[in-house]
Amino acid sequence: MSDDEQPEPPHPGPQPPRTWAPRDLGGATGAQADPAAAPGDPHQGGPAPAAERPGRTGWRRFVPRWRVVLGLFLFCALLLIGAFIAGYTLVSIPPANAVATAQSNVFLYADGTQLASDGEVNRENIQLSQVPLSVQRTVLAAEDRDFYSERAVDPKAMVRAAWNTLSGKGTQGGSTITQQYVKNYYLGQEQTVTRKVKEFFIAIKLNREETKEDILTGYLNTSYFGRNAYGIQAASQAYYSKNVEQLTTAEGAYLASLLNSPSAYDVISHPENKPRALARWNYVLDGMVKKKWLSASERAATTFPVPGKVKPRAGLAGQRGYLVEAVKDYLTSKGIIEENTLATGGYRITTTIQKDKQDAFVKAVDDKVNSKLSSVRKADRNVRVGGASIDPATGKVLALYGGIDYTKQYVNNATRRDFQVGSTFKPFVFTSAVANGSTTQDGRVITPNTLYDGTNRRPVQGWKGGPYSPANEDDASYGQITVRTATDKSVNAVYAQMAVDVGPAKVKQTAISLGIPAATPDLVASPSIALGPATASVLDMTQAYATLAGHGRHGTYTLVESVTKDGERTDLPSQDTEQAVSREAADTTTSMLQSVVDGGTGTAAQASGRPAAGKTGTAEQDKAAWFAGYTPDLATVVAVMGADPDTAAQQPLYGALGLPRMNGGGPPAQIWAQYTKGALQGSDAKDFDLELQDGANAPVEPPTTNPFQSPTPGGDQGQTEGQNQGRDQGQTQGQNQGRTGGRDQGRTQGQDQGRTQGLNQGQNQGQTQGQNQGTQGGADNEGAVNAGQSQGRTQGQSQGQSQGRTQGGTTDGGQTTGSTGGTGAGDNGGVTDGGTTEGLGGTTTGAADRPHVPRTPWSPTRP
Numbered sequence: 001m002s003d004d005e006q007p008e009p010p011h012p013g014p015q016p017p018r019t020w021a022p023r024d025l026g027g028a029t030g031a032q033a034d035p036a037a038a039p040g041d042p043h044q045g046g047p048a049p050a051a052e053r054p055g056r057t058g059w060r061r062f063v064p065r066w067r068v069v070l071g072l073f074l075f076c077a078l079l080l081i082g083a084f085i086a087g088y089t090l091v092s093i094p095p096a097n098a099v100a101t102a103q104s105n106v107f108l109y110a111d112g113t114q115l116a117s118d119g120e121v122n123r124e125n126i127q128l129s130q131v132p133l134s135v136q137r138t139v140l141a142a143e144d145r146d147f148y149s150e151r152a153v154d155p156k157a158m159v160r161a162a163w164n165t166l167s168g169k170g171t172q173g174g175s176t177i178t179q180q181y182v183k184n185y186y187l188g189q190e191q192t193v194t195r196k197v198k199e200f201f202i203a204i205k206l207n208r209e210e211t212k213e214d215i216l217t218g219y220l221n222t223s224y225f226g227r228n229a230y231g232i233q234a235a236s237q238a239y240y241s242k243n244v245e246q247l248t249t250a251e252g253a254y255l256a257s258l259l260n261s262p263s264a265y266d267v268i269s270h271p272e273n274k275p276r277a278l279a280r281w282n283y284v285l286d287g288m289v290k291k292k293w294l295s296a297s298e299r300a301a302t303t304f305p306v307p308g309k310v311k312p313r314a315g316l317a318g319q320r321g322y323l324v325e326a327v328k329d330y331l332t333s334k335g336i337i338e339e340n341t342l343a344t345g346g347y348r349i350t351t352t353i354q355k356d357k358q359d360a361f362v363k364a365v366d367d368k369v370n371s372k373l374s375s376v377r378k379a380d381r382n383v384r385v386g387g388a389s390i391d392p393a394t395g396k397v398l399a400l401y402g403g404i405d406y407t408k409q410y411v412n413n414a415t416r417r418d419f420q421v422g423s424t425f426k427p428f429v430f431t432s433a434v435a436n437g438s439t440t441q442d443g444r445v446i447t448p449n450t451l452y453d454g455t456n457r458r459p460v461q462g463w464k465g466g467p468y469s470p471a472n473e474d475d476a477s478y479g480q481i482t483v484r485t486a487t488d489k490s491v492n493a494v495y496a497q498m499a500v501d502v503g504p505a506k507v508k509q510t511a512i513s514l515g516i517p518a519a520t521p522d523l524v525a526s527p528s529i530a531l532g533p534a535t536a537s538v539l540d541m542t543q544a545y546a547t548l549a550g551h552g553r554h555g556t557y558t559l560v561e562s563v564t565k566d567g568e569r570t571d572l573p574s575q576d577t578e579q580a581v582s583r584e585a586a587d588t589t590t591s592m593l594q595s596v597v598d599g600g601t602g603t604a605a606q607a608s609g610r611p612a613a614g615k616t617g618t619a620e621q622d623k624a625a626w627f628a629g630y631t632p633d634l635a636t637v638v639a640v641m642g643a644d645p646d647t648a649a650q651q652p653l654y655g656a657l658g659l660p661r662m663n664g665g666g667p668p669a670q671i672w673a674q675y676t677k678g679a680l681q682g683s684d685a686k687d688f689d690l691e692l693q694d695g696a697n698a699p700v701e702p703p704t705t706n707p708f709q710s711p712t713p714g715g716d717q718g719q720t721e722g723q724n725q726g727r728d729q730g731q732t733q734g735q736n737q738g739r740t741g742g743r744d745q746g747r748t749q750g751q752d753q754g755r756t757q758g759l760n761q762g763q764n765q766g767q768t769q770g771q772n773q774g775t776q777g778g779a780d781n782e783g784a785v786n787a788g789q790s791q792g793r794t795q796g797q798s799q800g801q802s803q804g805r806t807q808g809g810t811t812d813g814g815q816t817t818g819s820t821g822g823t824g825a826g827d828n829g830g831v832t833d834g835g836t837t838e839g840l841g842g843t844t845t846g847a848a849d850r851p852h853v854p855r856t857p858w859s860p861t862r863p
Contacts, residue, residue, distance in 0.1 A: 104117045104118055104345050104346075105117070105118045105342065105345050105346070105347045105348075105349060106347070106348050106349065107323070107324055107327060107349050107351060108348070108349065108350045108351065109350075109351060109353055109354065109355045109358075110350065110351060110352055110353060110354050110355075110396075110561060111354070111355060112350065113355065115320060115323060115324070115351060115353065116315065116316055116320040116321075116323070116324050117315065118228070118313075118315075118316070118324055118345070122228045122229055122230060122234045122238070123221070123229075123230035123231045123233075123234050124231060124233045124234055125221045125231060125233070126217075126220070126221065126231070126232070126233045126244055127217065128213055128216060128217040128220070130233075130244055130245055131220060131232060131244055131245075131247075132244075132245065132247060132249075132252070134248075134249040134252060134293070134294070135232075135244070135247050135249065135251075135252030135255075135256075136216065136220075137288055137291070137293040137294075138249065138252040138253040138255070138256040138284055138285075138288065139177075139216075139219075139220065139232075139252070139256045139259070140177075140291075141253075141256065141284045141285075141287035141288045141291065141293070142253075142256035142257060142259060142260065142280075142283075142284045142287070143177055143180070143256070143259055143260075144176050144177040145287055145290075145291055147176065147177050147178075147212065147216070148212055150176060151176075151204075151207065176203070177215065177216065177219050178203045178206060178207055178215050179203045180219060180223070181206075181215055181218050181219040181222065182202045182203045182206060185218055185222045220232045221233075223259055224262060224339070224340050224343050225238070225239075225255060225258045225259065225262055226238075226258055226262025226263060226265075226266055227239065227262070227266070227310055228313070228343075230343075232244050232255060235255050235258070236251075236255070238310075238311070239251075239254070239255065239307040239308060240305070240307060240308060241308055248305065249285075249288075249294065249298075249302065250285075250302045250303065250304065250305045251305045253281050253284040253285050253288075253302075254277070254281055254304070254305055254307065256284050257277060257280040257281050257283075257284055260280060261339065262339065263328075263329060263332060263339060264276060264277075265277040265280055266307075267306065267307065268306075268307055268308075268309060268310060268410065268411070268648070269310060269325070269410055269411060269412070270411075270416065271411065271416060271418045271648060272416065272417040272418050272521065272535070278304060281304060285299055285302060286299070309410060310410035312406050312407045312410060316406050316407065317405060317406060317407045318362075318405055318406065319358065319362060319400075319401065319402060319406070320406065321402075321406025321407065321410075322400065322401075322402025322403060322406050322412045322414065323351065323353060323358075323400055323402070325406075325412060326400055326402070326412060326414070326415055326539075326559060327349060327351055327559050327560060328342060329415065330558075330559045330560060331349075331560065331563070334573055336560075336563070336570060336571075336572060336573070337563070337570065346565050346566065347563055347564070347565045347570075348563070348564045348565070349560060349562075349563050350560070350561040350562045350563075351559055351560060351561065352396035352397050352398065352558060352559055352560065352561055353397065353398065353399060353400065353559070354398045354399065356679075357389060357398045357399040357678075357679045358398075358399045358400070360399070360674075360675050360678035360679045361387055361389065361399045361400075361401045361675050361679075362401065363674075363678065364671045364672075364674040364675040364678065365385050365387070365401055365671055367674060368667050368670045368671045368674060369383065369385055369640065369657065369667055369671065370385075370404065372657045372658065373657070374658070377655060377656065377657075377658065378655075379642075379651075379652075379653060379654060379655045379656040380656055380657065381645060382642045382643055382644055382645070382651040382653065382656065383640065383641075383642065383653065383656050383657070384403060384404075384409070384413050384640070384641040384642070384643050385401060385403070385404075385413060385638070385639070385640055385641070385671070386401060386402065386403070386412075386413025386414040386416070386537075386538040386638070386639045386641065387399070387400070387401035387413075387414060387538060387636065387637065387638045387639070387671065387675070388400050388401070388414045388538050388539045388542040388636070388637055389542065389634060389635070389636040389675070389679065390542050390543060390546040390557055390634075390635045390636075391546075391633070391634065391635075392546040392547075392549040392550035392630065392632075392633065392634070392635050393550065393633070394555075394575070395543075395546070395555040395556060395557045395558055395575055395577070396557070396558055396561075397539070397542075397557055397558065397559050398634075398679070399636075399675075399679070400414050400539070400559075401413070401414060401638075402414050402415070409645070411643075411648070413538065413639070413641060414537065414538045414539050415537050415538070415539050416537055417520065417521060417535050417536060417537045417540070418521075418535050418650070419535055419619055419623065419624040419639065419641050419650065420522075420532055420533050420534070420535055420619035420620055420623070420624060421532040421534055421535070421536050421541060421617055421619070421626060422531070422532040422617030422618045422619050422624070422625075422626055422664070423490045423495075423531065423532055423615060423616060423617040423618065423626075423664075424532060424541060424615050424616070424617035424626045424627075424628040424637070424664070425511070425529070425530065425531070425532035425534060425617070426487065426490065426495050426530055426531075426532070426615065426617075427487075427548065427589050427592070427593060427615055428507060428510055428511045428514060428516075428544070429495055429498050429499050429502060429507050429529075429530045430446070430448075430483065430487070430498065430588075430589055430592060431510055431514070431548070431581055431585050431586060431589045432502050432506050432507045432509075432510035432511075432581075432585075433446040433498060433501070433502045434446070434447075434582070434584060434585035434588050434589070434693050435510060435581045435582050435585035436502060436503070436506050436510075438501055438502040438503075438506075439501065440452070440501050441461050441462050441497075441501060445695060446483065446498065446501065446502070447483065447588075447693060447695045447696050447698075448482065448483050448484040448487075448588065448591065448592050448595075448696050449482050449483065449484060449695070449696070449697075449698065450482065450483050451480050451481065451482055452480070452481060452482075452483060452486060452491075452493075452494040452497060452498065453479065453480060453493065453494070453497070454472070454477065454478030454479060454480070454481045454486055454489075454491045454493050454494050455477045455478070455479060455493060456471055456472045456475050456476060456477040456493060457469045457470070457471050457472075457475075457493070458493045458497070460496050460497050460500045460527050461497065461500070462500050462501070463500045463527055465526060465527075468496065468526075468527045468528065470492040470493060470496045470527075470528070470531060471492065472491055472492050472493055473490065473492070473618075476489075478491055478493075478494075481494065483498070483592070484592050484595055487592050487593070487595065487596060487600065487615075488595055488596055488599060488600030488601065489600065489601070490600075490601060490615075490616065490617075492530075492531055495530040495531065496527045496528070496530050496531065497527075498530065499527050499529055499530040500527050504524075504525035504526050504527060504529050505525040507525070507529055507530070508523060508524075508525045508529060510581060511523065511534075511544065513547075513554065513580040513581060514543075514544040514547045514548065514554060514580055514581065515540065515543035515544040515546070515547050515554055515556075515557075515580075516534070516536050516540055516541075516543075516544050517536070517540060520534050520535065520536045520540065521534065521535045522534045522535055523536075532617055532619075533620075538637050538638070538639050539557070539637075541626070541628050541637045542557075542628070542635055542636065542637040543556075543557045545628050545629070545630050545635045545637060546630065546635035547580055547581075547586070548586045548589055548590060548593075548613075548630065548635075549590070549613075549630035549631075549632065549633075549634075549635045550577075550586075551583045551586050551587060551691075552579055552580055552581040552582055552583050552585060552586035552587075553577045553578065553579055553580065554577060554578060554579075554580035555575050555576060555577035555578070556573070556575070558572075558573075558575055560572060583691050584691050584692060584693045585693070587688075587690040587691050587692055588690075588692045588693045588696050590613045590688055590690055591613075591688075591690055591692055591696065592613075593613035593614055593615055593629070594611070594612070594613045594688070596613070596614055596615055596616070597612045597613060597614050597629065600616075601616040601663075601664065601665040602614045602615065602616050602627060602629065602664070602665055602669050603665065603669075604665055604666070604669035604670050604673060605627065605629055605669045605672055605673050605676075606673070607670070607673035607674065607677065608631070608672070608673040608674075608676040608677045608680075609677055609685070610631045610676060610677070610680060610685050610686075611631060611632065611685065611686070611687050611688055612629055612630070612631050612676070613629060613630055613688070614627060614628060614629025614630070614669070614672070615627075615628055615629070615664075616663060616664025616665045616668070616669065617664050618662075618663045618664060621652045622642070622652045622653045622654055622661060622662050622663070623641070623642045623650045623651065623652055623653065624639055624640065624641045624642065624650075624653075625639065625640045625653065625662045625663045625664045625666065625667070625668050626638070626639045626664045626668055627664045627665070627668035627669040627671075627672045629669075629672055629676075631676060631680065631685075631686065632686040632687070632688055632689070633680070633683075633686055634676060634679060634680060636672055636675060636676060636679075638668040638669075638671045638672045638675075639668060640653065640656075640662060640667050640668050642656070642662075
């Protein structure tokens, strides 16, 4: 073997698999180390290689290292500084914007003819020294309390405002007075990023070039206060008819409140705004106390200064002003155009108002109300009328009646929300019952023919919120009557119980679904909701009734067809509709409201010459009377209201227009009928296409016992027998023969013969036999009288109604009054005192025009 050759090492043979063992960083691992291993062998002992940095695991892998964070921060800071320098250099203070020479807005009817133009801007510039210091401070307290000590912009407030807007808390303002002045005087009201960026840089430059006093002067001269008043001097004249130097602290605080949103705080044009305006006014004064600009004692002695009447421009006389203001409110409240932006003008606005229908509404009010006003009658000076008309198929407002003249009476009676709607709310209770499949307390499904107890002041059952016993109109009791009859007669006891059966919360939700705003004052989920204490506007109610007319489909109403400025169109909200309530719920309600027009309290509406459905209503103490109704193609609501022309306080309408009482079946229904006839003239009359709930036409059997009727011996038995017999005969014969035998002949023959024969025979026999046999009703005086009344009612109804209705053959015309000693209450039989009976519906003028005794105060229990 040569020296160069090496012996081949012996073959190790099979080796057991190597197992892993933890490595000791200081060397081999004890007994597991291979002493024969070569130094540096990575698999055998020996010195370990240098330790590597362990990699990140888990969530730490996604967190940038601090060097990266620092680098990004420095980069963003440099970027922002560069952007600021560039913006400050590139954005210069521009000349004054076009507010000083603002254009007029032009309003058009639906056919393109001009409705109105809202005129030039009203402004008079003043010096800051002319504004009392306390008034200056009211503005600061309202808008920017740290104005004199802060910078031109407040980044923290801007970020907060942006966050509130993005998070859904509503559009928020984060601007200082300097920024607002820049927006008013140099830029515009557009809500764009570009405008906000310019505003930011101009405000900084302006703050360096002008004094705080100059900026505040400019702000006071350019701000919009409502009533077409730009600047605090014009506002002082518009609201208090005085120069700015004469303003008190309280008056200044109110004007300062308007800066936030003029239309939201004007308590004259929108009386319902007063609680909100008071809250804002108090906020301003409390801010002055915090800044020590007003002492606590002076604050306590300060009272709210009610502004004066509006002085509209002559170009907005008649209905034009009401229409223009309603359209403006629609555009601003829907967020289509900001109020200050709209006030700068230049917009061409095409409305949905149809001139022929608008003219028809004006003529109907003039004929039925205005022509009958007399300076001799004190109550006539308080009469106000509001009306609205909507196409159920499109949601378009076709006509709007706001008042006698915008230049004489500024408040729009069609949009104000401060008068109770009364019994026009009752249909929403029944609609809710059908929509929710509701049943009575004893498990009977609620349909138009379901029997209820109509006893006066009957306590509602099943309500855990405390006792509630509403009175019926004139304290009339009806005993067991159907829901349809209770609707015809507007029986409070029935509908209060129905509201409990359905659930007041469900009733409220149904009303909202139909179109009543959720924020409507006094829309409270309690049994009284059925009686209409809520103060929805005429336009709100029209929207809800249009939903019923549209088979339960609801779409938000619209007053605007299109808006353009400088040839560019403004986007409008879509008019998508949704099924607010089931069709059978809406249609079954319609079938009941047809009965109100056919033979209930709304018979005056028949003069429209169209198939119609509707409901009458009366507010507390006759302060308002309503008729809400519709044909298949037009929904219209009319209200006659009582308001003092000087103080705007609500007033009863007793004696107005020479009538002892004002109710929905009188002038409101008459206006409705004449308007509807004129508005639809030339178009074919349409019948209602109804899909009714199961059982709507099938009478429901009364329960074997009535656990909820008050047990009064003698009196109740006599009353129930008289009512039930009179009702059965009157309803069966009057409705069957009346609706098949001819309405026209019935009105003539039925009234003449029915009144004569029914009155004579019913009166004589009812009174004589009833009172003579009265002692059979009970031993005491109450039993005798009530039993006598029962006999009198039975025979008076049988003969009076049979002859009146059989010969007359009509539900509202073939009516008789077989009565003495009391007042009948409406439709088929349900009679009150002294043998009184009245046929289906009263006389041709309906129950609305019959004499009444003064009502007891409403609690709320009035229909």
